Amino acid sequence: MKKFAITMLLAGSTLLMADGAAAYAKCVGCHGANGEKSALGKSAIIKGQDAAKTIEKLNGYKAGTLNIHGMGALMKGQVASMDEATIKAVSEYIAAMK
DSSP states (O other): OOOHHHHHHHHHHHHHHHHHHHHHHTTTTHHHTTSSSOGGTTTTOOTTOOOOHHHHHHHHHHOOOGGGGGHHHHHHHEEEEEEEHHHEEEEHHHHHHO
């Protein structure tokens, strides 16, 4: 039973990372394949950024309450279709970037 629980936990983590990678695909153009670019020369490098910090920022952009370097409207459009689970998945994917 213990092996089964561990296997299910790892499978869930793998699926979450896959979902995060799929969601991150729309970010590649500005942030780079590995989060290594400063988006439009304005943003911080997001590679390895703490997941909680990314969640907070993405939720702020989605709500329209965050406008760092005038990027609020652009980012609001990028995250508008993301639900809570997708925001969490992409944030964890970014945090895992090396």
